[in-house]
Amino acid sequence: MIEVAVYDSKPYDRDYLCRAASSHDITWRFHEFRLSSETALAAKGAQAVCVFVNDQVDRACLDALAAIEVKLITLRCAGHNNVDLLAARENGITVVRVPAYSPHAVAEHAVGLLLTLNRKIHRAYSRVRELNFSLNGLVGFDIHGKTIGIIGTGKIGRIATQIFRGFGANVMAHDPFPALDWAAEHGIYYTDFDTLLAASDILSLHLPLMPDTLHLLNSKTLAQTKPGVFIVNTSRGKLIDTTALIAALKSGHIGGVALDVYEEEEGIFFQDLSGQVLLDDELSHLLVFPNVLITAHQAFLTHEALSEIARVTTMNILAQATNQPFLKGTEL
Numbered sequence: 001m002i003e004v005a006v007y008d009s010k011p012y013d014r015d016y017l018c019r020a021a022s023s024h025d026i027t028w029r030f031h032e033f034r035l036s037s038e039t040a041l042a043a044k045g046a047q048a049v050c051v052f053v054n055d056q057v058d059r060a061c062l063d064a065l066a067a068i069e070v071k072l073i074t075l076r077c078a079g080h081n082n083v084d085l086l087a088a089r090e091n092g093i094t095v096v097r098v099p100a101y102s103p104h105a106v107a108e109h110a111v112g113l114l115l116t117l118n119r120k121i122h123r124a125y126s127r128v129r130e131l132n133f134s135l136n137g138l139v140g141f142d143i144h145g146k147t148i149g150i151i152g153t154g155k156i157g158r159i160a161t162q163i164f165r166g167f168g169a170n171v172m173a174h175d176p177f178p179a180l181d182w183a184a185e186h187g188i189y190y191t192d193f194d195t196l197l198a199a200s201d202i203l204s205l206h207l208p209l210m211p212d213t214l215h216l217l218n219s220k221t222l223a224q225t226k227p228g229v230f231i232v233n234t235s236r237g238k239l240i241d242t243t244a245l246i247a248a249l250k251s252g253h254i255g256g257v258a259l260d261v262y263e264e265e266e267g268i269f270f271q272d273l274s275g276q277v278l279l280d281d282e283l284s285h286l287l288v289f290p291n292v293l294i295t296a297h298q299a300f301l302t303h304e305a306l307s308e309i310a311r312v313t314t315m316n317i318l319a320q321a322t323n324q325p326f327l328k329g330t331e332l
């Protein structure tokens with residue numbers, strides 16, 4: 001029997017992992033708390049640990065996991081900015097991820113956020129339920145004909161682009177590794193970052209968080225954007241400097257911000273804090289802007305994505321246990 005300690009697990013993780021492993025010899029040990037150097041010991045006796053975006057898999061944590069002979073870390077996500085890969089390698093721990101579970105889920109959520117924010121559907125929904133059928137304050141704009149700047153044209157950015165093209169929007173993109181054939185096929189053109197910032201009515205972020213993309217949108221780059229710009233971030237919170245974002249919202253420079261991720265989401269997102277006082281002042285501030293829409297890192301949350309995450313995780317755990325190769329492209 002293979003034992004796996006699953007950290008930061010929610011009811012939907014349990015459902016899908018149990019279903020995926022129903023005919024295999026895997027015992028899941030589900031923990032609601034996150035993995036860190038302090039909680040690593042809870043994995044004692046497990047061959048693998050399974051983690052998500054906000055587990056802190058730093059060097060201290062990896063040293064602790066190695067000491068209890070954990071050999072494998074499976075990420076239930078694509079991004080791996082929370083894992084010290086060098087420390088993992090030095091500790092003889094293999095790290096695998098799910099590189100693409102449903103890029104459609106995330107791209108569709110990004111578009112959904114933009115439509116909701118622009119057409120104020122969230123406000124209209126509450127208003128109509130109060131029998132307030134007034135349209136005052138609900139004016140939006142057509143996406144058709146607008147210029148959308150896509151930052152990062154990997155799996156998710158490309159699908160988002162294609163959806164936006166369906167609206168009749170012009171799409172320009174920036175990526176250090178441009179996909180030129182795809183761009184030609186879909187009528188997209190690549191440009192440098194500064195040009196994209198200055199020309200876009202809507203910016204959508206689809207790039208990973210890395211040391212050189214931390215605070216990609218900051219006071220300097222936000223000042224380069226078009227007045228009234230809408231910004232959609234479904235990638236990672238730390239791509240945007242929240243303090244600078246709030247300043248640009250207060251000055252009226254930014255037209256709207258839709259976030260599925262937040263710089264300091266760790267310890268807040270994925271929890272029900274409805275009975276508590278929110279201690280994060282910047283998040284509190286963001287939540288009161290009428291032109292800010294926030295979802296709590298749910299872009300991935302579709303049946304298709306959860307099924308694929310559970311399938312890839314299960315297959316890789318079995319592969320490790322039987323000395324078989326990991327699924328293609330999953331090993332970091």
Ligand code: NAI
Binds near residue numbers: 079151209300
């Ligand atoms: P991907 O690896 O397929 O594509 C990322 C693209 O970003 C690549 O083409 C890369 O060249 C480009 N890139 C790297 N540095 C850049 C820079 N400085 N400027 C512009 N482009 C740059 O990744 P994928 O699957 O498209 O995912 C994108 C991001 O979405 C992930 O890194 C992850 O952070 C986020 N994500 C969020 C989810 C959510 O639930 N909110 C779920 C899944 C992913």
